[in-house]
Amino acid sequence: MITSKKQEMLHVKHLQKSFKDKKVLVDVNLSVQSGEIFVLLGANGAGKTTLVHILTTISSFDNGTVRINGCDLKKNPAAIRAQISLTGQFSAVDEELTGRENMQMIADLRHIDHKKTTIDSLLTRFDLQEASSRLVKEYSGGMRRRLDIAMSFIGTPTLLFLDEPTTGLDPQNRLATWEMIKELANQGRTIFLTTQYLEEAEFLADKIAILHEGKIILEGTPQQIKSLSQINQMTIHVLDKQELDILVNHLTDYDVTIDETNLSLSFPIKSGFQDAFSLLQQIDQLPVTIIRFNQTSATLEDIFLSVVQGGAQ
Ligand SMILES: Nc1ncnc2c1ncn2[C@@H]1O[C@H](COP(=O)(O)OP(=O)(O)OP(=O)(O)O)[C@@H](O)[C@H]1O
Numbered sequence: 001m002i003t004s005k006k007q008e009m010l011h012v013k014h015l016q017k018s019f020k021d022k023k024v025l026v027d028v029n030l031s032v033q034s035g036e037i038f039v040l041l042g043a044n045g046a047g048k049t050t051l052v053h054i055l056t057t058i059s060s061f062d063n064g065t066v067r068i069n070g071c072d073l074k075k076n077p078a079a080i081r082a083q084i085s086l087t088g089q090f091s092a093v094d095e096e097l098t099g100r101e102n103m104q105m106i107a108d109l110r111h112i113d114h115k116k117t118t119i120d121s122l123l124t125r126f127d128l129q130e131a132s133s134r135l136v137k138e139y140s141g142g143m144r145r146r147l148d149i150a151m152s153f154i155g156t157p158t159l160l161f162l163d164e165p166t167t168g169l170d171p172q173n174r175l176a177t178w179e180m181i182k183e184l185a186n187q188g189r190t191i192f193l194t195t196q197y198l199e200e201a202e203f204l205a206d207k208i209a210i211l212h213e214g215k216i217i218l219e220g221t222p223q224q225i226k227s228l229s230q231i232n233q234m235t236i237h238v239l240d241k242q243e244l245d246i247l248v249n250h251l252t253d254y255d256v257t258i259d260e261t262n263l264s265l266s267f268p269i270k271s272g273f274q275d276a277f278s279l280l281q282q283i284d285q286l287p288v289t290i291i292r293f294n295q296t297s298a299t300l301e302d303i304f305l306s307v308v309q310g311g312a313q
């Protein structure tokens, strides 16, 4: 059932999961409200798919509590399955069926009304109408992915899990998928999405969480995450290539990106006046001419890289 009033749709407390002696989820805590697009970010191997598989009742977990729409996942997995859908990281389409038959199969399983209209409109939206009567084994990778996503939009799941839904899609189809996801959330559905694309998180997310070393180490709206960050980007312009080299040699403790064409370099720096000021004072002692410098707020990508490479701040 879709409710317009905000309520907690997903509640995860002290979730733990190990594979043999490898701890993948150490202590995961999350809360997702209904109608929210929740984006989980994490590096390769962080445990995103492991978490999605647990939340969709595919995998078991060792400790903790999961509640979906108030329903305890361990006690009542069947009730949970009736309310969710999953588009996995790896395609779940049946290669020996046509695109339309795959859609039909899901529509039958979910007992939806207006099957033909729903399927036709999704096939059109995902640009699959023409190919719908061809066997999926003849589809390109992008077409399979689109079909997979279209299948998860059939029916009225309250909570949709999308594990890296747009990986392998071209920009046009990525945008079409983003628009569908936004539309679903506007209708009151809740979306739990994992992605490697920071711009996808930025575009879609009401809330972002970063999973690292088995825990959520940062969580908030994209805006909150950016303002929580202690990191800004410093850019310094100098006179010539030689000065650029001198600066690079001096800034070995920083993760410096060099732009030789513009005779500038950039690096993340702690936000706040003091750090920038003392660094510039040090640079002033070097035989370089600072033509111009500026400090800009960190992008989501800067923050992601800094927390994932440097641990929690
Ligand atoms: N069935 C399994 N048995 C043993 N180890 C596993 C199993 N499934 C996952 N792992 C391990 O758990 C860790 C997390 O894997 P997972 O697939 O959840 O990461 P991910 O964040 O989804 O990565 P990616 O971004 O590459 O999809 C990895 O080290 C992986 O090797």
Ligand SMILES: [Mg+2]
Binding pocket: 048, 049, 050, 089, 163
């Ligand atoms: Mg994964």
